[in-house]
Amino acid sequence: MVRIGGFIVGVGFVFALLLGIWDTVSNWIKEPPKATVEEEFHAYAKGPEGGFSFEGAFGTYDKRQLQRGMQVYKEVCAACHSLRLVSFRDLTALGYSEGQIKTIAKGFQVPSLNPETGEPATRDGMPADRFPSPYANEIAAAAANNNAIPPDLSLMAKARADGSNYLYSLLTGYQAQPAELLKKFPEAKTPEGLHYNPYFHTLNLAMAAPLKDGQVTYSDGTAATTKNYAADVAAFLTWTAEPKMEARKTAGFATLIFLVIFCFLAYGAKKQIWRNVKD
Incomplete structure (x- = not known):
C-alpha cells in the first residue's frame, strides 16, 4: 500500500508539473511577450575601421596610439573620471620619459594634508601618485553631474562585454532618438537631462557627448576627429585595464x-x- 500510495503521489506531482509547463508554453504562444525598447533598439558594439592593433593572438599595443589616448583622457575625460588603479609612473610602459611623467603628474592635484594644520589640502602630483578623482567625494561628484556619479575608468574596458569596441561605440554613438522608437514607444522619450545612445544598456545616460572634432590637437599630426579620439582613448583604457596583455x-x-x-x-x-x- 505504501508503494502504491507513493507511486500515485509521484504521478500526481509529475502531472501537475507538466500541466504547469503546458499552461506557461500555451500562454506564451497565444500572447508572446512584447519586446522592450531596450531589446529592440539596443545596438551591438563595433570597433573603429580596421580594428585595434592589440586584437588577436599576436596583437600588440600601439604606443603612439596609447599616448594619444592618454592625451585625450588628460584633456577631456579627467575632468570627470578618475583612474584610481593607475599610477603616473606606470606610464613608462607607454614610452614616456621620467621627465615627461613628472610633468604629467604635476598637472594633477592630488588629495593631501596641510603639514602645519592637518587640514585637508591638495598638492601637485608626483610619479608615485595615482590618477586622482576630480571630486572631493561622491556627494560632490553627484551634485556636479545631475546626481550621476562618473565611474572610475581603470577597469572599464574589462567591466563591459567587448570592452574596447564598447567604449569606442559609446563615445561615437550619440544621436537623436529614432522616429521609429518614439512612434512605437512614445513613453520611452529620453528624459530631460539624459542623452540618447543606443550602445548604452538603458539607451539613455547622464553623460553628454564628451568628444567633438577639433577638441584635442595631436602633436604627431593625426587627424583631430571624434572617431580618432574615441579609438585612441578606448585603446588607452584597454591598456589601463590590462597592462600586461x-x-x-x-x-x-x-x-x-x-x-x-x-x-x-x-x-x-x-x-x-x-x-x-x-x-
Missing part, C-alpha cells in the same frame, strides 16, 4: 610551443621504452 600573449605562445615539443618528446620516449614489446 602583451606579456600574457607571449607567455601563452611560449607555453603552446613547449607543450608541442613535450608531446613529441613524450611520444619518442614511449616508442623507445616499449620498442621491444609486441602487441
